[in-house]
Amino acid sequence: MGFDKQILLDGKKHAIEVLERRIVELSKPGLTKERHLRVAERDLLRKKVKQLKKELEDECEEID
Numbered sequence: 001m002g003f004d005k006q007i008l009l010d011g012k013k014h015a016i017e018v019l020e021r022r023i024v025e026l027s028k029p030g031l032t033k034e035r036h037l038r039v040a041e042r043d044l045l046r047k048k049v050k051q052l053k054k055e056l057e058d059e060c061e062e063i064d
Contacts, residue, residue, distance in 0.1 A: 005063060012056045019049045 026042040 005059070009056060009059060009063075012052055012059075016049055016052050016056070019045050019052070023049070 023042055023045050026038045026045070030038055
């Protein structure tokens with residue numbers, strides 16, 4: 001009853017897509033008073049996407 005590596009990889013790809021859509025959302029103009037919060041959240045999401053892409057790349061190399 002193990003897990004399938006492909007399912008794990010697909011899940012990470014989906015997470016990256018969702019985070020990238022959220023980053024685009026946060027890049028749109030908004031209220032001035034919320035600007036700092038949006039920038040901070042966007043930067044945090046960019047770091048998370050970068051980390052997930054690196055993990056995905058490493059796992060793809062393991063499979064090959």
